[in-house]
Amino acid sequence: MFDNINIILVGTTHPGNIGAAARAMKNMGLSQLRLVQPKTFPHAKAIARASGANAVLENAQVFDTFEESLKDCQVIFGASARLRSLSWPTFTPKECAKHVLDHSGQIAIVFGREHSGLTNEELEQCHYLVHIPTNPQFSSLNIAAAVQVITYELRVNGMAELSHKLPSPVSSEVMNNFYQHLEQTLVDIKYLDPDNPRLLMRRLHRLFNRTELMDSEINILRGILTAAQRGIEK
Numbered sequence: 681m682f683d684n685i686n687i688i689l690v691g692t693t694h695p696g697n698i699g700a701a702a703r704a705m706k707n708m709g710l711s712q713l714r715l716v717q718p719k720t721f722p723h724a725k726a727i728a729r730a731s732g733a734n735a736v737l738e739n740a741q742v743f744d745t746f747e748e749s750l751k752d753c754q755v756i757f758g759a760s761a762r763l764r765s766l767s768w769p770t771f772t773p774k775e776c777a778k779h780v781l782d783h784s785g786q787i788a789i790v791f792g793r794e795h796s797g798l799t800n801e802e803l804e805q806c807h808y809l810v811h812i813p814t815n816p817q818f819s820s821l822n823i824a825a826a827v828q829v830i831t832y833e834l835r836v837n838g839m840a841e842l843s844h845k846l847p848s849p850v851s852s853e854v855m856n857n858f859y860q861h862l863e864q865t866l867v868d869i870k871y872l873d874p875d876n877p878r879l880l881m882r883r884l885h886r887l888f889n890r891t892e893l894m895d896s897e898i899n900i901l902r903g904i905l906t907a908a909q910r911g912i913e914k
C-alpha cells in the first residue's frame with residue numbers, strides 16, 4: 681500500500697528531522713523517501729530519531745536537484761506553511777489524501793527547508809499546495825510533524841477504499857517539455873515578450889497543472905503549437 685506515494689524532503693538541515701520523518705512515514709505505512717540535497721545524510725542522529733524505521737532511511741534516494749527527484753512523478757503536492765502572493769490551488773490534508781488516493785500513478789508530496797520552506801520556483805512545479813490549518817500567528821510545524829499529519833490523513837482515508845481510479849496524468853518531464861514548447865511558440869507568435877515576461881508562464885503553469893493532462897491531450901496541444909509555429913513561418 682502507498683508504494684506510489686513519494687515523500688520528498690528538500691534541503692533538510694537537521695539529520696534528526698530526516699529520521700523523525702522516516703518514522704512518521706513508517707507509522708502510517710509509507711516507505712518511499714526521497715531527499716534533495718540533505719545537508720548531512722546519512723547520520724547517526726537520523727538513525728536514532730527513526731527509532732526502527734531504518735529501512736525507510738536505507739532505501740531513501742538522494743538527488744542533487746529537485747527536478748531529478750520529480751522526474752517520474754505525475755501529481756505533485758507542495759506542503760506549505762504560508763499562503764503565497766500568487767494564490768495556488770491549496771488543499772487541506774484530508775482533501776490532499778482523497779485526491780492522492782484517486783490516482784494509481786506516481787505521486788510526490790514535497791516538504792521544504794526548515795528555515796525557508798520551498799522557493800517560488802519549486803512551488804511552481806507543484807500541481808497543488810497542501811496547508812495544515814494552524815494558528816496564523818504561528819503556522820509552521822516541525823517538518824516531521826507536518827509529514828505526520830499529512831501521512832495520517834492518507835492512512836485514514838486509504839482505509840475507505842475508493843473504487844474508481846482516474847486515468848494517470850503525464851509525468852513532470854513531459855509537462856516541462858510542453859511548457860518549453862509553449863513558451864517558445866508564444867514568443868514566436870509575439871504574444872510573450874521575452875524582455876517583459878511578467879507572470880505569464882507562472883499563470884499558465886497554474887492553469888495547465890489544474891487540468892492534469894493525459895498523454896493524448898498533450899499530443900493535441902503539442903500538435904497545435906507546431907501548427908502555429910509552421911503557420912507563422914509561411
Ligand code: SAH
Pocket residue numbers: 758759760761762790791792793794795796797798810811812813814819820821822823826
Ligand atoms: N519557515 C518556513 C517553514 C518551514 S517548516 C516557511 O515559512 O515556509 C518546513 C516544512 O514543513 C515546510 O516547508 C512545509 O513543507 C512543512 N510545513 C510546516 N508547517 C506546515 C503547515 N502548517 N502546513 C503544511 N506544511 C507545513
